[in-house]
Amino acid sequence: MLDQGGQSMLLAGRRLDNIGLALEQRGGSPAGYMPVDIYDSWMRCIALGLDMRRPPPPEFVSPATLRQEQQRCSLVRGLALAEMHTLHQQISGSNFMVAFASAEGLLLDIIGDRSFRDASDAAGIRPGALWTERHCGTNGLGTAAHLKRPVAVHGDQHFFPRYNNLTCVAAPIFAPDGELTGILDASSDCLSRQTHTQALVGMAATQIENGLFREYHRGNILIAFHNRGEYLHTLSAGLLAVDEDGRILSANRAARVLLHGLPAAAGRHFADVFRTDFNRFVDEGRRSERQSLEDDVGSQFVATIENTRQFPMMSQPIVKAPPPPAPAVAEFVSADPAIAAIVRQVENAAARKMPILVRGETGTGKEQLARHAHAASRRSGSFVPVNCAALPDSLIEAELFGYAEGSFTGARKGGASGLFKEADGGTLFLDEIGDMPVSLQAVLLRFLDDWTVRPVGGAKRKVDVQLVSATNADLDESIAKGRFRADLLFRLNTLEVTLPPLRERSDFADIARHVLARVDPSARLTPGAIERLAELEWAGNIRQLRNVLSRLSLAEQGGLIGEAAVKAAIGDLTAKRLSASAPSSGGLKRGLRDLQRAQLLSAYAEAGNNVSKAARKLGVSRNMIYRALREQD
């Protein structure tokens, strides 16, 4: 007995007869009739409710959204366009087109023969069109985006007969962090099918990925290597990015293949993978273009440091380097490899002015990370933090975007330029973005279209800001409840990272020592004290840890903080702890939230309605108090 999907397929005409037969006779096996990837894709299309007899009209985003997306993907697009031109020349003949789409299946660019372009335009194949499976059924771009691997879709393998005269070959493009970042596609009419197209598209995609790798790691040491010297400058060479201490930041796919079985992951050290001494290797790289490199299992490679001139000698400095400039922000502890990877992603995004969204529990360091992003971006303007939870709804638009004198009752004399303007050339940090009123979300969305502020009652002007937003609220739940716009989230989180809670970090000891040194440089923690502290749950995360360490250092008067002092403080800590555990039952969760709110509000009242005092007393952020106050209203 066929299910509804199977019946709809059978009804769809002669081209489905074979598959219908396979379903009936072999219990759903498509073997022998079409490639499994295509069969699976058809099944997904049917599950999505697509009907091949009634293809939906092509769907396009607005020109403004297309421009915005093209801008957002500018780095990968720049690299892709260069490859697309080469690819177009390589695959000669007419009736041919090369396309590039975003990871979301939005067609961004096309290079092709005039005649083919005109014909495809009619079929909706032009920039701005959405080519996911949901929109166009089985097709090269959409199916490769879904599978995250190369795919070829020939003629009647397309789900909708409208595309049966096309042959499409597509390959995904991955960023160095492993995220899908675009799809490259070569399409021709069925008659001009070319045998080498698939290999050429795959090579072009790798070339783009390597270009991205080099761009992302321009400021790091870039090593290319291969076990045969003549392959050093080809696509099969491995690429490795390391920092000046020899810590591995990233390895491309070829490097992972060449170093198969060795720990070449981000966070590991050069010495974990290679027998060759790191400092000697870097210094030698300045003297000769090529040198040998031996891995930990004895394989020999020929290697080159691609950007060696940027880096100083490691082992024998000839001239003493000037002391590095003082860091703009207190150092961001990131000895945990997961945190190190987050920091690296944030630095890369900030260097490219991509909007960043930082998620994480209270006190996990979201603002600190935003400050780090600002410092890493080397932007000359200011870091301007805005707490969306703390601003009254009625004033938040004026505060953010500014206003002209006399534009509303209570407006300051001379007006105000607004926080966006203040952050011009710098970074605007929108903390507690989930608490932004819905009406203002629309204004922010419009701003993100053209980066232009329109002060209340004043003239508009363009600003150049790096946007970092943060939240510890469940934005997905807010979206489901209509309190947060999904389209805004999509624009704010070009890069989205989540800082783990302190209890899940492997660098607790480093954080504790770092935080104590900031609170009291003369105090020290014994290893036993660190062990006891690490056992706690730390609902308030690093902020709570800082408060506890301040209290301990005061009690120990700048001396050595031992296990006994920590043990004595633990009872106190446990009693005062605000629960961070996430109970499974909704009711229990709600009950705990109410309890927590009551606790926050009573501390606020006890502190004489002083938010900062209450937050300090409880070891929570001021945001938590602000939220409790808003929820009370």
Ligand SMILES: Nc1ncnc2c1ncn2[C@@H]1O[C@H](COP(=O)(O)OP(=O)(O)OP(=O)(O)O)[C@@H](O)[C@H]1O
């Ligand atoms: N990686 C880090 N290294 C050193 N100090 C840190 C780090 N992360 C956070 N801190 C310190 O922890 C405290 C809390 O950090 P921060 O205010 O950035 O947290 P948050 O997540 O923004 O909190 P909230 O959501 O409650 O506003 C600050 O004193 C900050 O300096």
